[in-house]
Amino acid sequence: MSLNDLSFPHRHLLGIEGLSPQEIGLILDLSDSYVQTNRQREKKLATLRGRTLINLFFETSTRTRISFELAGKRLGADVINISVASSSIKKGETLIDTAMTLNAMQPDVLAIRHGDSGAVKLLSEKVDCAVVNAGDGSHEHPTQALLDALTIRRRKGRLQGLTVAICGDVRHSRVARSNIYLLNAVGARVRVVAPPTLLPSAIERLGVEVFHDMRRGLDGCDIVMMLRLQRERMQGTFVPSVREYFHFWGLDYAKLAYAKPDALIMHPGPMNRGVEIDSVLADDIDRSVIREQVEMGVAVRMACLDLLTRAPGEARNRPASAEAGRLRSGEGR
Numbered sequence: 001m002s003l004n005d006l007s008f009p010h011r012h013l014l015g016i017e018g019l020s021p022q023e024i025g026l027i028l029d030l031s032d033s034y035v036q037t038n039r040q041r042e043k044k045l046a047t048l049r050g051r052t053l054i055n056l057f058f059e060t061s062t063r064t065r066i067s068f069e070l071a072g073k074r075l076g077a078d079v080i081n082i083s084v085a086s087s088s089i090k091k092g093e094t095l096i097d098t099a100m101t102l103n104a105m106q107p108d109v110l111a112i113r114h115g116d117s118g119a120v121k122l123l124s125e126k127v128d129c130a131v132v133n134a135g136d137g138s139h140e141h142p143t144q145a146l147l148d149a150l151t152i153r154r155r156k157g158r159l160q161g162l163t164v165a166i167c168g169d170v171r172h173s174r175v176a177r178s179n180i181y182l183l184n185a186v187g188a189r190v191r192v193v194a195p196p197t198l199l200p201s202a203i204e205r206l207g208v209e210v211f212h213d214m215r216r217g218l219d220g221c222d223i224v225m226m227l228r229l230q231r232e233r234m235q236g237t238f239v240p241s242v243r244e245y246f247h248f249w250g251l252d253y254a255k256l257a258y259a260k261p262d263a264l265i266m267h268p269g270p271m272n273r274g275v276e277i278d279s280v281l282a283d284d285i286d287r288s289v290i291r292e293q294v295e296m297g298v299a300v301r302m303a304c305l306d307l308l309t310r311a312p313g314e315a316r317n318r319p320a321s322a323e324a325g326r327l328r329s330g331e332g333r
C-alpha cells in the first residue's frame with residue numbers, strides 16, 4: 001500500500017491503542033511529506049478546501065490547539081476554535097448537547113480535548129464527522145505520541161530496537177500512555193522511571209520495565225522522555241517538595257550521563273524548568289529535540305486530518321517531498 005492509495009480504516013483517531021504498526025508507519029510517512037511542505041515558503045495546500053475543522057478544547061492548551069489550527073489552515077480548511085475551559089460547560093448532558101450543536105453545523109472534523117478520560121470517545125459516538133482526540137484526561141493523546149515517534153524516527157532513522165525511558169509523572173500522563181502503546185507496537189523497548197507514587201498500578205501490564213531510580217532507568221537508553229508534574233490532576237500530595245523532586249527525578253547533565261552518549265531528550269511541553277528538567281539542558285540543541293517536537297506536531301496533525309477526511313478508497317496526491325525517503329533513512333534532520 002502506498003501513501004497515495006492509503007485510506008485510513010478508522011473513522012476517528014481516539015487513541016494509539018488499536019492502531020497497527022503499518023497504520024502508524026503510514027501516518028508517519030505522510031507526516032514526513034508534510035514536514036517538507038511546512039518548510040517551504042508557500043505552505044498552503046488545497047487538500048481540505050471546503051472542509052471545516054472545529055477545535056473544541058475543554059482544557060487549556062497552547063501547542064496542541066495552535067498546531068491543529070495551523071494544520072487545518074495549511075491544508076486549506078476553514079478552522080473554528082472553541083475554548084470552553086473557562087465556561088460553565090462541564091460534562092454529561094451539556095457536554096453531549098455541545099457536540100450535537102456543533103454537529104448540526106456539519107463540520108468534517110472535530111479535534112477535542114477534555115479533562116475526563118473517555119469523554120472524547122463518548123462525543124465521537126454522537127456526531128457524524130471524524131473526531132480526533134487532542135487529549136482526554138490521563139487516558140490518551142495520540143497525536144503527541146505520533147509526533148514524538150516522527151521526531152525519533154527522523155533523528156535515529158528507526159524506532160524498532162531503541163530503548164526509550166519515560167520519566168516522571170507517568171500516573172497522570174496521557175502522553176506516557178499513548179507513547180507506551182505506540183513504542184511497543186513498533187518494537188521499541190519502553191522503560192518507565194518514576195517514584196512509586198507517580199506510577200499507575202499494574203503499569204507493567206502495558207509491557208514496560210519499571211525503574212525507581214533515574215540512574216538505573218536511564219542506563220544505556222537512546223531516548224529520555226521527560227514528563228511534567230501534572231499538579232492540576234493531583235488530589236493530595238504525590239511528592240514531598242519540588243526541590244526534592246528535582247534532586248531525585250529532575251533530568252540534569254549528571255543523570256543524563258548514564259544514557260547513551262547520543263541519547264536525545266524529549267518533553268511534550270509545557271516544561272517546568274527546574275522541576276522535571278534542568279533549564280540549560282532543556283535548551284541544549286545538541287541533546288534536546290523539544291522544539292523539533294513542536295515542528296513535527298503540525299505535520300503529524302496535517303497527516304491525521306488528511307487521512308480522516310479521505311473518502312474510503314480516495315487517493316490523494318502526496319505532497320511533494322523528495323526529501324522524505326532520505327530523512328526516513330536517517331540521513332538528515
Ligand code: ASP
Binds near residue numbers: 135141174268269270
Ligand atoms: N501537553 C501535554 C498534555 O496535554 C503534556 C502536559 O500537559 O504535561 O497532556
